[in-house]
Amino acid sequence: MEKILITGAIGQIGSELTMALRERYGKENVIATDIRMPTDVDLRDQGPFEFLDCLDPHHITRVMQIYQVDTIYHLAAILSAVGEAKPNQAWMVNVNGLYNILEAARQYHCALFVPSSIGAFGRSTPKDKTPQDTIQRPDTMYGVSKVTGELICDYYHKRFGLDSRGVRFPGLISYETEPGGGTTDYAVEIFFEALKHKKYTCYLKEDTSLDMMYMPDAITAMIQLMEADPSRLKHRNAFNVTAMNFTPAQLAEEIRKHIPEFEIEYSVDPIRQEIADSWPNSLDDSAAREEWGWNPKYSMAALTKDMLDKITERIELPSEQKSR
Ligand SMILES: NC(=O)c1ccc[n+]([C@@H]2O[C@H](COP(=O)([O-])OP(=O)(O)OC[C@H]3O[C@@H](n4cnc5c(N)ncnc54)[C@H](O)[C@@H]3O)[C@@H](O)[C@H]2O)c1
Known part of the structure; x- marks a missing residue:
């Protein structure tokens, strides 16, 4: 055991x-x-x-x-x-x-x-x-x-x-626990802010492409x-290992399919932007696929829908917003 x-x-x-x-x-x-x-x-x-x-x-x-x-x-x-x-x-x-x-x-x-x-x-x-x-x-x-x-x-x-x-x-994107101070935390915060305030100020530039x-x-x-x-x-x-790749602007566009009024603004944090700029745009994960069968299930579209659904269940929202 x-x-x-x-x-x-x-x-x-x-x-x-x-x-x-x-x-x-x-x-x-x-x-x-x-x-x-x-x-x-x-x-x-x-x-x-x-x-x-x-x-x-x-x-x-x-x-x-x-x-x-x-x-x-x-x-x-x-x-x-x-x-x-x-x-x-x-x-x-x-x-x-x-x-x-x-x-x-x-x-x-x-x-x-x-x-x-x-x-x-x-x-x-x-x-x-x-x-x-x-x-x-x-x-x-x-x-x-x-x-x-x-x-x-x-x-x-x-x-x-x-x-x-x-x-x-x-x-990594999730809704159970707050992220611990990484450079990609925006991709979690954006969902909570989209549901609570229909607005998010992103600390990375709109065209910063990262794997998620x-x-x-x-x-x-x-x-x-x-x-x-x-x-x-x-x-x-x-x-x-990777599952999807997007920029803040592309994620905002996907969220807008569910919350059309959602707005994103940018106020760049130079430290986190510099870290993100030093990281790859995208990864080749073929070794993981070949050696142990890695095969992720969630795309950006599936992730966005699931995050919005799960967070809606968790946070207290006025009833008219819940029926989005
Ligand atoms: N979350 C991501 O997006 C991401 C991406 C790539 C890699 N990782 C890696 O995954 C691992 C876990 O990341 P996470 O996002 O869960 O981090 P997190 O910051 O959310 O959690 C780390 C935990 O470690 C604990 N901790 C800190 N110092 C400790 C110590 N001295 N002894 C025992 N515990 C201590 C903290 O209390 C915290 O609960 C890390 O190695 C991280 O580098 C995370």
Whole structure:
């Protein structure tokens, strides 16, 4: 029976991954951990929760012993925009925290999932259909820490036989939990603002093209990769994965099909714009498709409809707006 530990379980990905893994493997077999206490009742009460700082190696191994963990999804991290404001903390959590998790996984013979990001690419990377194996010279602390993470996970596989696996996620879009301070957060905020105020001020330029993915596809990717036949995996860590590609202007146009009065304005944040400009326009995810059958379901149109429907159910709106 699998015993799964999730770090950073209260974050944008972790909160949904925890529920999906509990559904699949049984509530008692999925241990959610974070340095924040969960406010979500389901996450807190439906299965074990532990306070766990990934910068504390002794506490990591203690929790692993108590629960006899054999698989780790390591999601604790500092994201791109916060990482530029706090580079020291980004290095500590994203590199030293990962190192502590790798050592614990090696010691206790655990399988390990670690997500990388499109942020692991930089200005000198080919921008369109960015290949799986290519130039990676990012100039943000987030990017530097993500490339370091990809390399050290590959090293632990090669040197110690650790079963480490990972993907490079594009921007992730979801409605359950607020995003944690990344450059693609606009693609979440825009839906809430469109429904609440029919207006959104975007911090990226209208023609900034980035790859994106809806959270249900991201959850499928993680579970599918961790369950994949290891003999088929040539890359192991940091598979490019993507589902769709759009600019803020194109997403606004799609939202207007549902909310015709929706207006978008632009007030560019130079820091997040610079980060976005250094990332690929689009990714080539053929290695993930060939090696473990990656095949996303949600297009921009399907994502837009589902986000608007789900958020409408959640937020309090005047009744005439609900009947849109
Ligand atoms: N969300 C995206 O769009 C996206 C895209 C690409 C890659 N990723 C990667 O996926 C992973 C998870 O991202 P997310 O969006 O869920 O992030 P998030 O910011 O929403 O969540 C991260 C969680 O880590 C926790 N954390 C921070 N420091 C910690 C520490 N020292 N010990 C333990 N926990 C700590 C935070 O409390 C938070 O709940 C990260 O590695 C991120 O780089 C995310």
